[in-house]
Every structure is written in structure tokens, then in C-alpha cells.
Amino acid sequence: MKQILLAYVVVSIVLVALLSVLSYGHGSGYIYVYWREWQLQTNIWLLLFFFLSISVSLQILWLLLKRYFSREQRKVETVFNFKNLHPYEQLAVIWLLDAAEDQHQFIRQVFAQSGLLKGVMEARMHSIQQQYPQALAALNQSSAMAFELAEIQRIEIYLAQQQPEQALTHLEFLNQHELSPWLFKVKTAYQKRLIALWGEFATQYPWHYLRSTKYGHLDADTKQKWLTELLTQFEQADAENLQALQQRYSDLSEQIFSQSYAIQVLWLKLLSRLPDLAAQHERLAVQMLSEQFNQEVFYLWFQQQLLKQQPDYAKIEKQINLWEQKYPALPVFSFAKWHIFTATARYSEAEQLLDLYPEHVLMSYLRVKSNLKDQPELLKQLNLIFENNSNFVEIKI
Template identity: 30%
Template structure:
């Protein structure tokens, strides 16, 4: 529409220029019009301008009325064939049905005449079918103006072929590369897709994120996905990767960044997984418990603190404060029992065993107390607890 208006204005300007040349040294002439009692006296220049305006108004009104009538008719028109629909309408139906794979041939046929998109779409379908070599051949035909879209597909190919170093290099390049001018109107969608590629790399090879010179800015849910992947693959981390993670984690703690509570729990688990529980980490766990009572965090704090050279009176005072803040919590009785045992307060510890008969951990303590005469049975009991559904294990 905008291009048509510009073309019409250029045509009018050209005709006016020709009229000025023809009127040189002879004037604009004289026009007298009489119609239905109306009289108009003017010259050819004014009449031409009035004609241009009238034509423009008539054309605009016709286009508007045709658009309105077409929409009205479409409400009551039932298409007799899928082929009768406009190509964009056909693609919209496929998109609504999530039928990209099932209707692959229709999509390819629609864009077969597009020199810009045809190779990209073919490569996309080849990657979805695991045919990475064919996808590479299609991408070789891509022209330079589409290199960002081609790079996104090359990242998919690298991840599918487990070439994580190449995927990381391409992601870093796109992250710092200014977006092409013609893609600016869809920059938001492009950034979302780029972020999804980072998230895919963080799931398949999470430790490689620390090797990136430009780390992605994940949202809360994405950050949790990445941290869960780190926890799941923590045993595969090299010493260098562990060091990079611990530096990153300490930096976050020093910066005091506001994070989601679940994200902080996973971060604490990872730090303890690498046998890091210093005063700073203990303070971090206590801050989490001050925000919200989380039994899982309490068990981690208790397990690690009892194995540190910390005054048992300090631990006892901390548990007593939490009992005041969070009354009637079986997890705190579980922690108090271990602290009383360390302080040789066996009578107080035995009294705690009568509390919370339906709690699994208190039941564990009662069984352990009953089987204390047999070290082998106590060991078996710890093994059962260690291999429960907990994703973080402790050895109390």
C-alpha cells in the first residue's frame, strides 16, 4: 500500500513536470466549466491538481470498500477445496495444527518459487529428520543476506552431530553480531530463537557455558533448566569446569543477585556436590532458610555443618531460632536430635523420637535408635535412605 501511494505521487509529479515544460512561455491556460448551475473559472494547473486528488480519493474509497466487502463475504463463504485458499491461509492452517512435519510437502511447494527461503526450509526439514548431511548441502545454496538464519540452522546441525565447540563458537558470534537491517522488524523473535539455541546447548552440554566469552542471560525458568542439567552431569565435570563454576557461583553470592528460591537451592546443591561448604556457603544456606523454610536446605546445612569445625552450641542456637520462626516442623526435630546426640543429651534426644509419628525422617531415627546395637543394620538403613528418590544425598 505504501509503495503504491509513493508510485502514484511520483507519477503525478512527473505529469506536472511535463505540464510545466509544455506551458513554458505560454501560461497555464484558461478553463471555464458550467454544470447544473455551477460555474468554475480557473486554469489547467488547478484542474490537473483537482483531477489527481479526485482520482486518489476514488481509488482509496474503492480499495476500502473492496476490502470490507471481501471480509464480509469470507464470513459466509465455505471453501470447497484447500487449494482455493490463499497460500498464506494454507500456511496458517498448517501452523495452527502444528502440522509442519505431516504437511512438509505442502510447505515446500508453497515456497518453491522463493529463492530466499526455499533452501532454508528444505534444510530445516532435513535437520528435523536427522539428515544433517543433506541439510549442509542445502545451506551451501544460501545467499549472504540470510546468513543469520543459516547460522541458526548450522547450530542445530552442530548440536545434532555433538560438535559442541562449533555450536558454541557460532552462538557467540551471533550474540555479538549486529542484526541485519532487514531483520530488525522481527528482532524479538530472532532473539528468542537465539536464546533457545543457548538453552539447548546448556541442556546437552551444560559445562560448556562457562567456556563462553559472552554467557547468555537466561530467564528464571531457563536458568533452572541449565542448573538442573549441571546437577545431573556434575560427575562429568572436569577440575577446570568445577573451578569455573565455583568462581561463577561465588561471584553471584558476592554480587547479592536476586534469584529465584529454586534456583538458589540448586546452586547450593551444586556447591556442596563439589565439597565446598565454607562459612560463605553456610551463610548462604541460612539466608535461604530465613526467607522460607525448606527442609531440603536444612538437611544440607545440617549434614555439612556437623562435619565442619563449628561450635555445636552455635548450631543449637540456630536451630532453636528456626523453631521459633517455623514451629511444628519435623525437619527441625530431626536436626535437633542430631545436635542433642553430639552434645550427649540422650534423654532430650529420646524424647524427640516420640514426635511426628508420620514423618519419614523421624521414622528413620526411631528405627536407627532401635537398631543401634547392630552396626551392619544401621549401615543398611543408611544405604536405603541414600538411594531414595532424593536428588541430593547426605550421610547423617
């Protein structure tokens, strides 16, 4: 269709130029048509416009009718050979069957004449077959106009080859690169793919992700996975990693409070392992508990308070009393206060707490522990069972 219109534009320009030269000094002429009582008086320019319009209309009508009848014929046509399909139909079948790995030779042939996509598709076929060096070589020969597509494939290859430094370099570059105009139509899909690659990178290499210069690449689910991976691999972190983690939290500290509760819990668990951020840990925990009570968050806060060199038991007790007024009848508060009373030698008050919640596992543990205080070996075994059994205390750090 575009080619037909372009051809008519060219022909029109040529005819206009020719008539302009021939009409120079003689005017536009005069044409009189008389047919069956119909009379038409015009000039050469209007007549030319009339014939060109009729010609274009008939040409377009013929093209549309041809396409329509061809499409209707293909609906009832019986296909006996894959080769009889149109190339785009063949590609659609391969896509629907996810058969790119088996049909890589055919796909190469389809795109062999494409100056734009030949190198990119060649690299994709090599990547599917895990031939990464050949894929990178093909990308180096790809068209400059397909730069973004080539870069995305490079990142995928570097992730597959476990080269996080290279992957991060190219991710950072694409993150600040202005998209080529011809890709604006698929800008949303491009951005989704880029975000997905950031997610893959963050979950595969959580500590390397901390080196990225900009944040906000991850959606909520991926961010949870990333934070979970940080916790899982925390023992493998070096001093540089921990410093980067502290810096990342400092940069995002104000945004953390607007994140989902699950993400805040994960950050709280990370902060509990960073002694230098004890104040931030306490602030986050208090803020979370002021919004809603969560036993795991409370344990993290309480544990952090007791691990201080000189715990401020009066301050701890005051804070627990405030929460107890807001969230009444929770055995965990009595459990915590028992430890405070014992640590401050208020044994009679501690004994009174043991009469509360006779069916609750935490208070039952304290009652048994109180009766075994003169038997250190049994007490040690009790603590070992209690602290290692998640059925008793749901602290998952």
C-alpha cells in the same frame, strides 16, 4: 495498492516536469468553466491536481470494492480442489495441519522464486527430513539478507547433530549481532526463539553452557532444568568443568539471592559438592533459612558443618538455637542437637532429647539407634535403611 500509488507518483512527476517546461515564460495559464450557473476559474496546475486526485480516488475505490466482493465470494464458494486455494491459504492449511514434512515439495515450489527465503526454506525442508548435510549446504547458498534466519537453523542443526561447540559459537555470535532492520517487526519473536535455543543448549549440554561469555539467557524454568542437569551429570564433570562452575557462581553470587527459592536450593546442592566454596555454601544456606525454614536446606547446612575437619559445635549449636527461637517446635532441631550433644559427650542432655516428639520418625530413629549402640551390626543395618529411604529423610541431593 502500493504499486498503484507509486505509478501515480511517477506519472505526476512526469506531468509536472512536462507542464513546467511548456509553461516556462508563459505562466500557469487561465481556465474558466461555466456550467448551469456554476462558475470555476483556475489554472492548469490546479486542474491537473484535481484530475489526478479524482483518478486516484476512483482507482482505490475500485480496488477496495474488488477485494471486498472477492472476499465475500470466497466465503460462500465451495472448494473442491486444494490447488484452487490461494498460495497463502495453501500454506496456512499446511501450517494448521503441521504437514510440512508431507508437503515439502509444494513448499519448495512456493518459495522457489523467493530470492530472500529460498535457501532458508530449502534448508528447513531438509532439516525436517533429518538431511542435515544437505540443509547446511542450502544455508551456505542462502541470501545474506536472511542471515539471522539461516543462523538459527544452523544452531538447530548443530544441536540435532550433537555438536555443542559449533552451536555455542553461533549462539554467542547471534547474541551480540545487531538485528537486521527488516526483522524489527518480529523482533520479539526472534528474541524468544533465540532464548529458547539457549535453553535447549543449556539443558542438553549443561557443562558446555558454563563456557558462554555472557549470562542471563535462561528464564526461570529453564534455569531450574539446567541446574538439575548439572546435578544429574555432576559425576561426569572434569576439573575444568568444576572450575567453570565455581567461576560462574562467583560471577552470579550477588544475583543468586534474588532468584527464586527453588533455584537457590539447586545452587546450594551444587555448592555442597564443591569443597572450595564451603564458605559460599554456608552463607547461602544461612540466608535462605533466615527467610524461611526448609528442612532440606537445613540438612544441607548441618551436613556441611559436620563434614568439616574440626566442626565448631558451639557455633553450630548457637545457630540452631537462634533458628529454634524463630521456628519453634520443629523436631529436626532436636534431631540435630542430639548429634551435637553426642559428639561433645553431653550424653545426659542427649538422652533428654529422646523423650521429645514420640511420634516423629526422626526422633524414633534416634531412640532405636540409642538402644542399639552396643550392637554395631544392627546399628549399621539401621543406618543403611534410614539413610537410603526417602520416606524417612527427605534429602534429595
